[in-house]
Amino acid sequence: MIRAEGNCLAHVANGRIATDAKRDLGPRLVALDAALTSVLASYGPGAAAVEEVFVNKNAQSTLKLGQARGVVLLAAAKAGLIVGEYAPSLVKKAVVGTGAADKDQVHAMVSRLLPGVAIDGPDAADALAVAICHAHHLGTARATG
């Protein structure tokens, strides 16, 4: 969660929703939905974005990812949000200037763009990078609109 005003970005919150891998899929989806719905209700963001999925070779992983993603997109849509989608390479380009960058570089630049942020691991760094990418795109859309 970031705040974007004009060219200024500020960190609001970041984190990772983890569910108990030992539980059945149903309760895990309920936990994911509840946690995300609670975050959306607490912060009331005006926009949301996710990474575009590049479906991988492991079809079983793609299915699992899809199931969680459906729940995430449902929660966002129920909160009235239109969700931006960005290819990972576009996200990297937005924060490090090139589409080919490793996780450390993304982490380092997210820390620089959001001074004072304490990042809750690589996934949270990626999420903040997606938020920054979305803010840039919305900013550009407004500037050229």
Added chain:
Amino acid sequence: MIRAEGNCLAHVANGRIATDAKRDLGPRLVALDAALTSVLASYGPGAAAVEEVFVNKNAQSTLKLGQARGVVLLAAAKAGLIVGEYAPSLVKKAVVGTGAADKDQVHAMVSRLLPGVAIDGPDAADALAVAICHAHHLGTARATG
């Protein structure tokens, strides 16, 4: 939706939730969730079942299926249901006696097992077949339990 008492099966309802393919994914997932939640609230079933997914070669289709499936499993879990999962071949075996059967055969047997049913197309026939399969399995579990 079927009713199962001992060896007796009866049809309760069947149908298909369709969403507008021209709309964005978010609103379509919201429509799916709302329709399914309403069906579950109206009928208050005691059990639910879905077909196991055999992930197919088209990864993009697997992702789409996963997203819708996540929303479906979430709605069922929120309604307090444990969801049975059956391989398509097991479902066919439960209604036609063999795992290799075509859709017409499934449709015909579902009509025979649930006298008087008016089936809302092949997908609804498949859904009723899954319900019948689940009823058989729960019945067997009780009988041997």
